[in-house]
Amino acid sequence: MSIDEIFKRMLKSKIFRNRKVLMPDYIPKELPHREREIERIAITLAPALRKDRPNNLFIYGLTGTGKTAAVKYVLSRLESKSSELGANVKSIYVNIRHRDTPYRILTDIATELNVRVPFTGLSTGEVFGRLVSKLKELNGIYIIVLDEIDFLIRKHGDDVLYKLTRINELLNRAKVSIIGITNSVKFVESLDPRVRSSLGEEEMVFPPYNAEQLKDILGQRAKIAFRENVLDTEVIPLCAALAAREHGDARRALDLLRVAGEIAERMGDSKVRKKHVMVAREEIERDRVGDVVRSLPLHSKLVLASILAASGGGRINVTTGEIYEWYKRVVGIIGIEKVTFRRVSGIIGELDMLGIIQTRVISRGRYGKTRMIVIAADPKTIFSSLEEDPMLDPVLDIVEQEALPKDERRRI
DNA sequence: CCTCCACAGGAAGCGCAGGAGT
DNA sequence: ACTCCTGCGCTTCCTGTGGAGG
Numbered sequence: 147m148s149i150d151e152i153f154k155r156m157l158k159s160k161i162f163r164n165r166k167v168l169m170p171d172y173i174p175k176e177l178p179h180r181e182r183e184i185e186r187i188a189i190t191l192a193p194a195l196r197k198d199r200p201n202n203l204f205i206y207g208l209t210g211t212g213k214t215a216a217v218k219y220v221l222s223r224l225e226s227k228s229s230e231l232g233a234n235v236k237s238i239y240v241n242i243r244h245r246d247t248p249y250r251i252l253t254d255i256a257t258e259l260n261v262r263v264p265f266t267g268l269s270t271g272e273v274f275g276r277l278v279s280k281l282k283e284l285n286g287i288y289i290i291v292l293d294e295i296d297f298l299i300r301k302h303g304d305d306v307l308y309k310l311t312r313i314n315e316l317l318n319r320a321k322v323s324i325i326g327i328t329n330s331v332k333f334v335e336s337l338d339p340r341v342r343s344s345l346g347e348e349e350m351v352f353p354p355y356n357a358e359q360l361k362d363i364l365g366q367r368a369k370i371a372f373r374e375n376v377l378d379t380e381v382i383p384l385c386a387a388l389a390a391r392e393h394g395d396a397r398r399a400l401d402l403l404r405v406a407g408e409i410a411e412r413m414g415d416s417k418v419r420k421k422h423v424m425v426a427r428e429e430i431e432r433d434r435v436g437d438v439v440r441s442l443p444l445h446s447k448l449v450l451a452s453i454l455a456a457s458g459g460g461r462i463n464v465t466t467g468e469i470y471e472w473y474k475r476v477v478g479i480i481g482i483e484k485v486t487f488r489r490v491s492g493i494i495g496e497l498d499m500l501g502i503i504q505t506r507v508i509s510r511g512r513y514g515k516t517r518m519i520v521i522a523a524d525p526k527t528i529f530s531s532l533e534e535d536p537m538l539d540p541v542l543d544i545v546e547q548e549a550l551p552k553d554e555r556r557r558i
Numbered sequence: 559c560c561t562c563c564a565c566a567g568g569a570a571g572c573g574c575a576g577g578a579g580t
Numbered sequence: 581a582c583t584c585c586t587g588c589g590c591t592t593c594c595t596g597t598g599g600a601g602g
Contacts, residue, residue: 269584
């Protein structure tokens with residue numbers, strides 16, 4: 147197929163009418179099953195229209211429960227209403243997962259306010275100072291949304307949050323409200339009580355969607371996204387059911403539907419069918435694992451290779467100690483300095499958080515306390531992603547021997 | 559009931575790279 | 581050219597702990 151043909155095919159898609167509405171950053175005109183939450187956010191933020199500072203708001207809920215969408219939705223309505231009324235309300239949205247240092251967050255906020263700051267070189271205090279002096283000149287209500295704040299707290303503590311929640315004391319006319327969004331409920335406990343109480347002037351919980359609700363969401367978007375009658379009847383229920391199993395994640399459900407459509411299109415099929423969804427599921431997972439593994443630093447890759455070897459390709463559980471033994475051997479083969487046990491333990495923790503492996507702390511009594519480690523992603527995908535790093539060449543042969551003995555084809 | 563293993567995981571801090579400001 | 585800043589991957593040192601075996 148020539149490039150021109152590919153482009154031509156894409157332009158007159160047989161499947162999609164408007165693929166954009168299935169993208170994760172699309173904010174639909176209506177958010178089914180979030181009416182109550184939207185109402186509460188609106189009630190909380192409404193005082194901004196009277197030029198009063200809205201209470202800070204703290205929102206919890208698992209990924210894909212519509213937190214971000216609901217907040218953005220209310221904010222865009224609020225902003226258009228306020229410009230209608232001549233009130234000065236501005237919102238600033240920062241996603242902390244991608245900008246996870248105090249410095250970057252502050253520069254992002256500053257940039258939104260047209261304060262020019264270099265992306266490195268200054269102290270965080272200096273950036274904060276510039277931010278404050280800019281805000282001092284300004285008038286109006288500023289609503290700062292900090293999405294996925296748990297990423298910040300985990301690595302850098304709540305210092306910035308504390309400063310931000312107290313920023314109003316330094317201002318005269320402008321007023322700042324903060325909306326914090328987090329996926330993990332547990333993290334709230336680790337907050338400084340002062341931050342917690344000021345950030346949580348209002349609190350809300352977004353419950354996960356169930357399969358029925360996911361079906362509604364998918365149905366609503368599918369009407370716009372797909373051409374008529376291209377979806378097999380089972381497709382939406384299947385996407386909904388698969389995502390409901392993974393804690394009711396609407397983003398997951400939409401991804402599945404979109405990728406299934408893309409696959410159907412790629413295969414030249416005129417309809418999206420069940421089998422496309424199943425392929426989509428594997429493809430999404432493979433991409434995710436591949437991206438994560440590829441971007442790992444060298445020693446993390448080596449530890450991962452060691453886990454692969456020690457566990458026989460994920461068939462048996464292994465302990466941190468066993469992995470370290472393997473790791474030392476692997477490092478010896480390539481002839482580089484080894485890192486400490488403590489570091490390897492840390493790396494194992496990081497791999498766990500990334501969902502590549504799963505760990506569980508257990509006690510074997512007399513024989514000590516340790517972590518039991520299982521590979522959580524597809525070992526073959528991990529292996530082939532590791533293969534892309536030429537540094538690992540000398541060790542992967544041995545890893546492969548351990549990981550895939552005798553019968554070559556292995557599926558979970 | 560107590561011990562003691564094999565680690566977990568917190569705290570502090572170090573050396574380096576990358577970038578500003580002067 | 582020099583100083584100062586941050587993030588990162590890492591080391592060092594540390595205290596804490598569930599439960600099998602004595």
